[in-house]
Amino acid sequence: MGEEESGLNYGFVLPSGDARTAADMARAAEEAGWDGFFVWDPVWGIDPWVALAAAATQTRRIRLGTMITPLSRQRPWTLAAQAATLDNLSGGRVILAVGLGAVDTGFAEFGEVTERKTRAELLDEGLEIVSGLWRGQPFSFDGRHYHVRPTQFSPPPPPLQQPRIPIWVVGAWPRPKSMARALRWDGVLPARMAADGQFSPVTAQDVADIRAYAAARRPPDAGPFDIVVDGETPGDDLPQAAARVRPLAEAGATWWIETLWGAEGLGPVRQRIGQGPPKTLNR
Numbered sequence: 001m002g003e004e005e006s007g008l009n010y011g012f013v014l015p016s017g018d019a020r021t022a023a024d025m026a027r028a029a030e031e032a033g034w035d036g037f038f039v040w041d042p043v044w045g046i047d048p049w050v051a052l053a054a055a056a057t058q059t060r061r062i063r064l065g066t067m068i069t070p071l072s073r074q075r076p077w078t079l080a081a082q083a084a085t086l087d088n089l090s091g092g093r094v095i096l097a098v099g100l101g102a103v104d105t106g107f108a109e110f111g112e113v114t115e116r117k118t119r120a121e122l123l124d125e126g127l128e129i130v131s132g133l134w135r136g137q138p139f140s141f142d143g144r145h146y147h148v149r150p151t152q153f154s155p156p157p158p159p160l161q162q163p164r165i166p167i168w169v170v171g172a173w174p175r176p177k178s179m180a181r182a183l184r185w186d187g188v189l190p191a192r193m194a195a196d197g198q199f200s201p202v203t204a205q206d207v208a209d210i211r212a213y214a215a216a217r218r219p220p221d222a223g224p225f226d227i228v229v230d231g232e233t234p235g236d237d238l239p240q241a242a243a244r245v246r247p248l249a250e251a252g253a254t255w256w257i258e259t260l261w262g263a264e265g266l267g268p269v270r271q272r273i274g275q276g277p278p279k280t281l282n283r
Helices: 019-032 048-057 076-090 116-135 176-183 204-217 238-251 267-275
Strands: 009-014 036-039 063-066 094-099 167-173 187-193 226-231 255-258
Touching: 009 019, 009 267, 019 036, 019 048, 019 267, 036 048, 036 094, 036 255, 048 063, 048 076, 076 094, 076 116, 094 116, 116 167, 116 176, 167 176, 167 204, 176 187, 176 204, 187 204, 204 226, 204 238, 226 238, 238 255
Parallel strands: 009 036, 009 255, 036 063, 063 094, 094 167, 167 187, 187 226, 226 255
Antiparallel strands: none
C-alpha cells in the first residue's frame, strides 16, 4: 500500500532560528506538503510558544508543536495556558510532545532537577495537571510535588481540540514503566533502549511490536494512538527517502518526523523543507 493509504503523516523539526524564522519556515513547510511543524524547547533560548504563535499566523493547515517539552522544568499551569492559547489561535492545530528531556542541555547550569526519578515524578504529575486544567474548573490536585486548588480567577478558554490537545510522550522501548506512561496519553515517541541503557534507531519490527503492545494494554475506548518515529531522509532522492519510511508506516507508525539537528545554518534546512516529505503517490 502507498503512504497515503497507510495514514502516515510527515512532520519537520526546525533545529534553530528565531520566531520570524519559524513563521517563514512553517509557511514553506505547509506549501511543500508537510503535515506538522515542530520547534525545540530549550532551557535558555528562543521561546517555543512565541515561535509557534508566529508560525500559526502564517499557516492554515499544518499541525504545530514542540519536540520536545521537558515538563519537569515547566510550571504545568503555565504550559497548559500556553498550549491552550496556541490551540485557539491556530484553529485547533496543536500537538504537545513531552518527555524527561536531555539534562546536558543546561539543566544543571540553571538549577533544574537532574535526577531521573524526580523528573519522572514531575512529568507524571505535570501531565495530570495540564490535562485537568484543560477540562476546566473546578480542578484540584494533590501530589508529591504539586498542589492545586480550584480557582475562578480569570480562567482561560479551554483548548479548541476536545477532549484535549493530543499529548505525545517519549517512551523507552521496551521498558514497561516508561511505556505505561506513554500509553495513558495519545501517542508515543519511542526511544529504543537496550538492557545496558544504550539507545539505537527504532526499526519497523519495533513499531509493529509497539503497536501490538499498545493494542493489548489500552482500553478499547481510549481513542487513536500515534506512534511517532524520527530521523533523516535524503531530500534529493525522494523515492529512496520514501523507501526508508515505508516499512515503518506498514508496521503501524502514524508520524514520521524529519530531523536535521546537525545542519550548519538554515540553508540546508530551508532546502530540505522545500524538497517535501519522504512520500510517493504510489508504491
